[in-house]
Structures are given as C-alpha cells and as structure tokens.
Amino acid sequence: MGQILFIVWRESVEALLVVGILYAWLRNGDATARKGLPYLWAGVGLGVLAAVALGAALVWFTEAMSGDAQDYFQIAMVLVACVLVVQMVLWMRQHGRTLKREMEASLERSTRDANWWGITVLVALAIAREGSETVIFLYGIGLGQNGHVDGMQLLAIVLGLGLAFLSFYVFQLGGKYFSWRAFFRVTEIMLFFLAAGLFELGVDKLIDKELLPAGSTLWDTSAILDDSHPFGGLVATLTGYRAHPSVTNVVAYLVYWAVIWALTRWARSAQQAQQHAA
Secondary structure, three states: OHHHHHHHHHHHHHHHHHHHHHHHHHHOOOHHHHOOHHHHHHHHHHHHHHHHHHHHHHHHHHHHOOHHHHHHHHHHHHHHHHHHHHHHHHHHHHHOOOHHHHHHHHHHHHHHOOOHHHHHHHHHHHHHHHHHHHHHHHHHOOOOOOOOOOHHHHHHHHHHHHHHHHHHHHHHHOOOOOOHHHHHHHHHHHHHHHHHHHHHHHHHHHHHOOOOOOOOEOOOOOOOOOOOOHHHHHHHHHHOOOOOOEHHHHHHHHHHHHHHHHHHHHHHHHHHHHHHHO
16 A cells, blocks of 8 residues: 555656646736646646556456466566656656756747647646556556455555645745755655565566576575565565565666666766756
C-alpha cells in the first residue's frame, strides 16, 4: 500500500505542477488568454482518459494471456516500469529548471496564433505522460495483474491523490518557506530506490523462469529484517532489499547503481553544457 501511495502522490504532484503553470498563465493573462481555459480542462480530461485506457488495456492483456506468456508480459512490464522511473528522474533533472519557461512559451505561441486546440494537445500529452507512467509503475508492482484492485489498493490511490493536492496547495502558499527543488531532489532519490526495487523484482522473476542463474545465497539477514513480513516486504519493494540474496541479486543491484551513477553524471554534464551554451 505504501509504494502505491508514494507513486500516485509523486506523479500526481508533477502533473499538478504542469497544470498549475498553464492555468496560472492563462488565468492571469488578458481576455484572449483566458479563452484558453476550457481547452486546458479539455486537455486534462483527455490525458486522464488516455491513462485510464492504458490501465484497462494492461488488465485486458493480463486476462487474455495465460501461462508463460502472461509471466513474460509481467516481467517485461516490471522492467519497463524500472526504465521509465529512471528516465523520468533524469528528464526532470534536465528540464525541471526550464519547465515553467518552456510551457509558458508554448502557451504564448498558441495564444498568439489562436491555436486553442494546441493548448488541449499540450496539456493532454503532459497529463497522459504522467498518467501512463503511473499506470505502468503501479502495474509493475502488481496492481491489477490478477484482474482486480482490492479496497486497500484503491484507498492508497485515493490517499495519494489527496496528498498530492494538499502538497501542491501547501507549496503554492508557502513558496518562501518550501522549495520545489528540494522536494523533487528528495523524491528523485526515493524514485531511484523504487526503480532498484522494480529491477530486483524483475531479476527475481527471471530467476524463477530459469532465464538467469540464481547462484548461492550470500547471507541471511531475515532475523533483522525479514522481507517476507509486511514491513520488510515494503522495504524490499521500495529499495530492492533482499534478506537472503543470491549472487545474481547482488550483482544485478550493483550493476543497477553503477548505471544510475553513470547516467546521473552524464545528465549533469549535459545540463552544465546547456547552461554554458545559454
């Protein structure tokens, strides 16, 4: 439940940030700019519908498949979710500082050319991107893989959405005291660990299908934190922790963090190059 709440909260905050930027620009503009508000909300609706459609498609695929095909599809979705988490963090690192300026520039062009449907498309794509990522992340950790969502999972989704609206409201009120940059930096680290958990889950599934060798168990820390118990299982999902990892688990975990280190260094270098060029 905890990982579902976190994913919905973090992704919803990002979507609200995009919508908030666009809404503020249109609402505080002149009479011409305010004509774009209905198109903004139309884009939000289309984006949400696209995310819901993707969720329904994933559940349908799961129910339509059976045996090994279903297992391989679920393994693929877990690994895709891992890649999307990492890609999203790197994208936000690269574009976070200029996101507001880029959005407003695009809106200004659409308003100047009276291209109201362009605003709808812009918002729909932004919301659909965040929503589809959320759907894939949730599916990757098991939500809906058995064809239904239980009450506790629905509660976690509702609480995540509520917390996202509250967070957005608090940050808007307390801009002098709270830092969006600090918020995203902390949650970026949490997302990297969540991606590690997804990657380890994918490795476990590949070992179960005998596509990867398990190797011997290196240690057993179940006496300290057992990943088969609720709290230990939550830690395992959010970080990739294993109480009794195999050689393959440990190697995969080290490789994952080596790749993350290389990608973050590359993203930092690219960002610095852009700043120098500007």
